[in-house]
Amino acid sequence: MKIKGIELRRIAMPLKAPFRTSFGVEYARDILLLRVEAADSEGWGECVAMSEPRYNSEYVDGAADVLRRFLIPALPLDVTANTVAGALQPFKGHHMAKAALESAVLDAELRASGESFASYLGATRDRVPSGVSVGIMDSVPALLDAVEGFVAEGYVRIKLKIAPGSDVGPVAAVREHFGDDLLLQVDANAAYTLADSRHLERLDAFDLLLIEQPLADDDLVQHAHLARRLTTPVCLDESIDSAAHAAAAISLGACSVVNIKPGRVGGYLEARRIHDLCQAHGIAVWCGGMLETGIGRAANVALAALPGFTLPGDTSASSRYYSKDITAPFELNDGHLDVPRGPGTGVEPLPEVLAELTASTEWITG
Ligand code: NPQ
Ligand code: MG
Secondary structure (H helix, E strand, O other), rough: OOEEEEEEEEEEEEEEEEEOOOOEEEEEEEEEEEEEEEOOEEEEEEEEOOOOOOOOOOOOOHHHHHHHHHHHHHHHOOHHHHHHHHHHOOOOHHHHHHHHHHHHHHHHHHHOOOOOOHHHHHHOOOOEEEEEEOOOOHHHHHHHHHHHHHHHHOOOEEEEEOOEOHHHHHHHHHHHHHHOOOOOOEEOOOOHHHHHHHHHHHHHHHOOOOOEEEOOOHHHHHHHHHHHHHHOOEEEEOOOOOOHHHHHHHHHHOOOOOEEOHHHHHOOOHHHHHHHHHHOOEEEEEEOOOOOOHHHHHHHHHHHHHOOOOOOOOOOOOHHHHOOOOOOOOOOOOOOOEEEOEEEEEOOHHHHHHHHHHHEEEEOOO
């Protein structure tokens, strides 16, 4: 596929409500979109980096910079999605920037051939169960209200963000209020240390599906120690940057579940390799989320339809975060999202909405 040029577009998406985690609170999303213009198709990719490097080391200005200075110029003029990662390999890190570029190329390629992301990746289902991530709230009543609303909407699994000082209490209250049938899990975003093991053991009383990323990103060995002490399964998010990290974590016994985020691992092709590896080792996977617009969400839903994704993902409806999405909104249907089946991601930005939210655009030719 011959590439004519690539557009970098920054959009500002206000969040419906502030989203608080152990690393901070977000009020809006500052998102970098890529549009690859090829000879006879175009493709879109979404960069999931945050505006500040709080979730991981990437941030959106940094992603735009590395894309324009190094990654885009390194692409051969004639490229296929399969060869993108190899062409970008001389440049270390920057997985979210690389993932956005590979996704846009893959979208353009699949649109040209008429195949969907779902079909290309090997999806085996036509809808996926939808979970929701609930931010840290100011009070337990506010948290119960929020969870009540999501349960009423049909979300099949609730994930509570936790942090030291806001963990056992809120989790106990939610379990008590909603009963034993609620699928419930927690995400600490690396806020604890191994010295908190005894405290984290208290979460074992609440029959959680898993505890996500309790310890620091590079604490693989410490996660293995913690996993041996908890009955709650340990799931890794930030620690898993690649299939190689996943293999190391599995081999160490650092986790029994993996949260797969295509941005974090450098793209949908690496995401699929992690899926395959985990499936071969009996490690459950689920699809994480980074508050994507409809562009990133569509591709995530396609990935989540692969057979090894045996737990509900953070693949929520568009309305979880946004009153107006840039694509036709993803909507819950009996707690599920339909897997798009059109060419590429199967969704396109709505031109008027996109124009309204655009802060800047930049056109880059090889
Ligand atoms: C996680 N996501 O699983 C992340 C973390 C996260 C859905 O819980 C702005 C942009 C705010 C990305 C907050 C969910 C964010 C963000 C949290 C990602 O760890
Ligand atoms: Mg997480």
